[in-house]
Amino acid sequence: xxxxxxxxxxxxGYEILQEASRRSVNAFNLKEGTLYPALHQLEKKSLIxxxxxxxENGRERKYxxxxxxxxxxxVAYEKQWQHLTGxxxxxxxxx
Amino acid sequence: MGATDELIxxxxxxxxxxxxxxxQEIQRELRAHMExxxxxxxxxxxxxxxxxxxxxxxxxxxxxVAEEFAWVYRHERRRLLLVSYAASxxxxxxxxxxxxxxxxxxxxxxxxxxxxxxLASRHTVIEGLDVLGCVAVYLAVTSLETLFEGYRFQKAxxxxxxxxxxxxxxxxxxxxxxxxxxxxxxxxxxxxxVRLFVRKKIVRASVVPICFGCAGLAxxxxxxxxxxxxxxxxxxxxxxxxxxxxxxxxxxxxxESTFLNALQRI
Numbered sequence: 614x615x616x617x618x619x620x621x622x623x624x625x626g627y628e629i630l631q632e633a634s635r636r637s638v639n640a641f642n643l644k645e646g647t648l649y650p651a652l653h654q655l656e657k658k659s660l661i662x663x664x665x666x667x668x669e670n671g672r673e674r675k676y677x678x679x680x681x682x683x684x685x686x687x688v689a690y691e692k693q694w695q696h697l698t699g700x701x702x703x704x705x706x707x708x
Numbered sequence: 709m710g711a712t713d714e715l716i717x718x719x720x721x722x723x724x725x726x727x728x729x730x731x732q733e734i735q736r737e738l739r740a741h742m743e744x745x746x747x748x749x750x751x752x753x754x755x756x757x758x759x760x761x762x763x764x765x766x767x768x769x770x771x772x773v774a775e776e777f778a779w780v781y782r783h784e785r786r787r788l789l790l791v792s793y794a795a796s797x798x799x800x801x802x803x804x805x806x807x808x809x810x811x812x813x814x815x816x817x818x819x820x821x822x823x824x825x826x827l828a829s830r831h832t833v834i835e836g837l838d839v840l841g842c843v844a845v846y847l848a849v850t851s852l853e854t855l856f857e858g859y860r861f862q863k864a865x866x867x868x869x870x871x872x873x874x875x876x877x878x879x880x881x882x883x884x885x886x887x888x889x890x891x892x893x894x895x896x897x898x899x900x901x902v903r904l905f906v907r908k909k910i911v912r913a914s915v916v917p918i919c920f921g922c923a924g925l926a927x928x929x930x931x932x933x934x935x936x937x938x939x940x941x942x943x944x945x946x947x948x949x950x951x952x953x954x955x956x957x958x959x960x961x962x963x964e965s966t967f968l969n970a971l972q973r974i
Contacts, residue, residue, distance in 0.1 A: 625740070626737065626740075626741050627741050627744035631748075644766070644767065644768030644769075644772075644773075645741065645745070645766050645767050645768065646715070646719065646767045646769075646770065646772070646773035647768055647772070647773055647776055649734065649737060649738065649741075649773070649777070650773065650776035650777045650779070650780050651776075653734075653777065653780045653781075657780065670744075670747070672740065672743065672744075673736075673740065675733075675736075675737050675740065
């Protein structure tokens with residue numbers, strides 16, 4: 614999910630949570646603190662990279678963006694997820 | 709202390725992340741997140757005390773977040789522990805060997821043996837390896853004990869014994885000297901057991917040199933032919949070893965923790 618959100622462009626932590634909440638119509642309710650270890654883990658796996666920059670509000674924020682490897686992985690995960698949800702939908706509709 | 713500082717400190721101090729730079733960066737990132745959260749909440753018309761409560765409930769348990777960070781940086785932490793273990797083993801074993809050799813040189817002079825001959829002998833090399841083996845096992849046991857919840861000593865000893873057995877097999881396969889590994893395992897575990905189970909310092913200070921002195925006497929008598937002076941010298945030498953090891957049990961874990969703290973500040 615984080616990779617998919619970042620595939621639309623670079624974002625900082627708080628922005629990622631806001632975007633996830635907006636897109637899921639508030640259904641997505643992750644404890645905010647746990648987002649950062651997940652981002653650091655993805656960065657360690659070289660799927661995302663980060664850089665400190667000044668945000669629109671004038672404050673310094675750590676922006677995350679996908680690496681080339683991360684882009685490939687995001688596409689692969691998306692396909693996998695679509696396949697899974699398609700299969701689930703087919704099972705539910707078949708009754 | 710406000711909710712922001714409390715949450716950030718809760719995460720960073722429990723995360724065991726092995727780098728000051730990284731810890732500071734996480735602090736900065738979390739602070740930025742909390743600033744954004746507070747700004748959004750203020751915009752939505754919440755009061756400061758409400759914002760603190762909201763921040764705590766949205767952020768989650770700092771210990772849980774710290775555990776997740778600890779998991780992410782577990783490989784770096786293990787590497788750091790290994791470096792600190794190796795450095796403190798070499799430093800403590802080196803210092804201990806120097807002290808023991810100094811005492812033994814004095815004893816050699818007292819027994820009329822040439823000091824240079826004693827220092828240049830194969831026996832000194834073997835003794836160096838023995839000291840290294842003992843310190844390595846002692847520190848390995850104390851370090852591994854921190855990984856377990858119950859029966860720490862027993863589990864750590866089992867693990868160290870397994871690792872030593874693998875090393876012995878490896879060294880034997882390459883026709884290398886293995887006796888020091890046996891010696892290190894036995895003395896290291898013995899010293900740790902004494903340290904853990906003999907509570908009174910005075911008793912410990914008597915038990916260790918007496919046991920080493922007796923071992924020296926046994927080894928002296930097993931060597932044949934050997935003069936009475938030779939037996940006395942071996943006994944005295946082992947007594948000096950025992951005294952040195954006793955001091956080591958006090959110093960080695962402190963040296964290791966100092967190394968670890970210093971490395972974590974880098």
